[in-house]
Amino acid sequence: MSDSPQDTTGSPDRQRLSAEADSPAAPGDDALAVDGPGGEALDWLYRFVAAIELAPAVAVHSMDESGVIHYWNQACAHLFGIPARDALGRPFRELVSHIGHQTEFDAIIADIWQGGAAPPPRDWYVETASGRCLWVHSNHFAVRRGGVTRQVFCMEIDITARKQLETDLAQAARVFENAHEAIIMMDAEYRVQAVNRAFTTITGFEPGDIVGSTLASLPWGDGDAGFYQSIWSQVDGQDHWEGELPARRKDGASYTAWVALTTIRDTYGEPANHMVMLSDISERKRVEEQVRHQAEHDALTGLPNRTLFLDRMHHALATWRRQHDSFAVLFLDLDRFKEVNDNNGHQAGDAVLREVATRLRGCVRRVDTISRLGGDEFVMLLADIGGVDQAAHVAAAVMAAVSRPIEVARQQLTLSASIGVAICPTDGGDVDTLMHHADVAMYHAKAQGRSSFRFFSPEMNARVVERGELDKRLRQALERQEFVLEYQPELDVGSGRVIGMEALIRWRHPDRGLLLPHDFLQVAEECGLIVPIGEWVLREACTQARAWRDAGHEATVAVNLSDVQFLHGRLLDTVDDALAQSGLAPHCLDLEITEGALMQGDAGLDGTVAALRGRGVQLTVDRFGTGVASLSSLRRFPLSKLKIDRSFVSDIEHDPDDAALIPAIIAVARSLRLRVVAEGVETAEQLRFLRQHGCDEYQGFYGGGASSRPDFKPAAR
CATH class of the missing domain: 3.20.20.450 (EAL domain)
Incomplete structure (x- = not known):
């Protein structure tokens, strides 16, 4: 082709094309060659140019040895955002920069001019003069005449969308494999198609152990068909379900899993896949349980604290209102406990309190509750008692247990306890009243010589009210x-x-x-x-x-x-x-x-x-x-x-x-x-x-x- 620019419409110049087709290419040349009589070659060349001019998806351009553009089809103008009138006659490298590989690209073009051989197709990431960045798939080949390369043609296809898809897929694959949570991919029928490394780390199951299995056969849940049916129903209606499940590892060890199941729909809105995210929350559950236990239990004795005790009192009152089951509240105070601390030190006092707590546990049933309110004060909730005799029996057992010598720091200490007893509903029908009346009764047990227990009576309360007024x-x-x-x-x-x-x-x-x-x-x-x-x-x-x-x-x-x-x-x-x-x-x-x-x-x-x-x-x-x-x-x-x-x-x-x-x-x-x-x-x-x-x-x-x-x-x- 001549060096004169093409017209702005991109239409070929017949005379220019004819001149370039005068001599046939040498046989065996690895290039686009024109041979035969001039008229026949010219018609062929016209048809070729018309074809590439109108190709909507293939950008075609040519350049001479100095890199100046001589041909620029409509697809090329669309792809690079540069019309033919602005491209023709300008060096290609001014129009399109091969990001990070410009020197390599220039060397490939130079090799084509020197040897005429077409390089393998190649993907390039480029930036155009208009500022647009994109991926192109390029084919370069020489147009030779008389054994000499006259032009270098390039055919390029926009593969930006494909590259983005590949990047997204690669990124998704990396996320899939490197996620800390276990990921399970399933088909529309809930059959496992793939699992990531985290799944094996958490559960111990290899992909071969699990691929092809159904969700219901995986090692979690309680195995009840109704349980899984409730999951299917929610997923079908909301495309999502999540919850806490008991699960087992391959070695049989139990753990707690948090499972989130999501439906993935295709472009037509039909369920195509299901994805499960699984996390081992056993440690979190353990920490939560520890924090909850610390918030509800006494640090020294491990007994329920006031907060938990009052909560159980409310439950006991609710049960009484429904079933009319009486219960008792015992308020216990150790007699002269201050002397233990003063004479033996607070460490000895703490050891005594721990031992007393252990002995109190041995005096009650599992349905009963013992709490340390603070200092040397304890309170007991006896659920569903048959009558006051049972409360008196427990109070006597507690006094006997506390009075046994306690060995601390190689010496034996002897204690006694004063106990007040209030019965629901006889002595009150709410938490505050029952606690107050048990405390009043305990106060009277102390006032009458200690080392005894007393049941609440209205006369006691009158004296306490009088004492409070005197105070x-x-x-x-x-x-x-x-x-x-x-x-x-x-x-x-x-x-x-x-x-x-x-x-x-x-x-x-x-x-x-x-x-x-x-x-x-x-x-x-x-x-x-x-x-x-x-x-x-x-x-x-x-x-x-x-x-x-x-x-x-x-x-x-x-x-x-x-x-x-x-x-x-x-x-x-x-x-x-x-x-x-x-x-x-x-x-x-x-x-x-x-x-x-x-x-x-x-x-x-x-x-x-x-x-x-x-x-x-x-x-x-x-x-x-x-x-x-x-x-x-x-x-x-x-x-x-x-x-x-x-x-x-x-x-x-x-x-x-x-x-x-x-x-x-x-x-x-x-x-x-x-x-x-x-x-x-x-x-x-x-x-x-x-x-x-x-x-x-x-x-x-x-x-x-x-x-x-x-x-x-x-x-x-």
């Missing part, structure tokens, strides 16, 4: 300063001179008048108010004692400390503050404590007593003889006095045994170098007896009763 009023009394102090003289036995005053608290109740300590101090101790009340007493007494001394009365002031206050960690700070605020000298303050407080204290108590005595504060053992202190234990503490309990003094004239005890107590005090105070002296005979046996001081109505304005005159002898 509230005590808090208000402290805020409103309704407490007052009266003072009882302490007199020298020999001279009758007042040498001290004991501060006694009273409560001026706005409705009930003046209340004595036994009317409210026990409740104050139980509700946690005994420490702030005791701190108020200490400050008030020290202030009053300083006022007396400023008025010329050389008297000490005695303040009773409850066991809780004496063992409280802030005692030293409280004493220091009271002395500093009042300006009272420490030796003028006498703190009265019980034998029980001395026995309950841990190793730190020695330091507290030593610190108080080091400050100069006096310490008196109150109500000596009614506790459990031994002579050896008293030797540990630098005390000041022993106070003989009034119960011994009152029977001096009538009970020889009590009378004989007083000289013994005085002898113990002398051996410990302690002064002796007798309380409750009401007659001259009692005072004479005490003086005769060497008692140092006394208190009582004979020497002057308690008063807010004590008389410092000597008592009558």
Whole structure:
């Protein structure tokens, strides 16, 4: 062909084609050749050009040795987005770039010009001058005349869609094989066609074990035909089903599978395939179960916690409403468990709680529930009891189980329990009422000596309500300063001179008048108010004692400390503050404590007593003889006095045994170098007896009763 450009319509030039057909190609040339007379060749060439011009799917173009385009058919213009008028006369590489392989393409074209041999067909990824990227399948061949290559023709087909499909298929195949979930491909009749590697990893089954099987024969589900029928029904209606199934591996091991089944429809909307995605969720189920168990169970004992217990209470109430089956609630508290922690450490306390939980499990049936509410409190739900006798039997069994010695850290500890019992529906028909009434009954079991169980009664509840009201009023009394102090003289036995005053608290109740300590101090101790009340007493007494001394009365002031206050960690700070605020000298303050407080204290108590005595504060053992202190234990503490309990003094004239005890107590005090105070002296005979046996001081109505304005005159002898 000549180098002159073709017309813009792409129609061939007859003269140009005729000139190029003058000489036949050499025989055997691997090229498009023209031979025979000129007219016949020209007609053939016209037909060839017309054919390729009108070919709708084949892009044809030709180029000379410099790469300039000489022919560009309509399909070529459509494929590359470049019309013939813009392509003819321009180098092909300016129109189409072979992405990443331009040098290789140029070398192939150069080989055709040099040798004339047509290279094998090739796929190329190209970018056109118009910015379009596509895949083409190219055939290049030479047009030769007289053994010389005159033109290079290229026939190209757009294979972009095919390449994209191949890419998609390859990607899908990679996803199929590399997915972490097992994938099963099935035909329209649910017969397995293929499985991926994850299926073998999860189930242990090789493709040969499973291909050709039906869905219903796969190792999952319960094997019930109705089960699979429900799956088919949902898939037919919604093209999808998913759910959790029990499954087995090839080795017989069980696991939990999450299965999702989806229908794949063809272009006509008909089911063509089914795909199953399978995941092993056994570990997830285990973690979920562990988290749920932790959320619903006590970490220390493994028993259900309050949340789970209340849920089961609601279930029990629902059952009772339907079937009228009674059930019982047992509220259990370990007696004096604090002493276990204080004396043996919290690790020992935890070991005791775990052992108690184990023993409680052995006292009930599997349908019953035991819960640890916190600390040393447990609650039990006895389902479907035949009557109160069964509840009483379980309560007795629990008490016996708890009372058996528990070995902890190579020592045996003995505990007891107080239990309250409430019955549904007799004692309540809702969760809160039953729990409250069981708690009330337990409180009464403790109040009546511990180590027992009590059934709830309305009378109990009335007393608890009264106690709750007293608790509230005590808090208000402290805020409103309704407490007052009266003072009882302490007199020298020999001279009758007042040498001290004991501060006694009273409560001026706005409705009930003046209340004595036994009317409210026990409740104050139980509700946690005994420490702030005791701190108020200490400050008030020290202030009053300083006022007396400023008025010329050389008297000490005695303040009773409850066991809780004496063992409280802030005692030293409280004493220091009271002395500093009042300006009272420490030796003028006498703190009265019980034998029980001395026995309950841990190793730190020695330091507290030593610190108080080091400050100069006096310490008196109150109500000596009614506790459990031994002579050896008293030797540990630098005390000041022993106070003989009034119960011994009152029977001096009538009970020889009590009378004989007083000289013994005085002898113990002398051996410990302690002064002796007798309380409750009401007659001259009692005072004479005490003086005769060497008692140092006394208190009582004979020497002057308690008063807010004590008389410092000597008592009558």
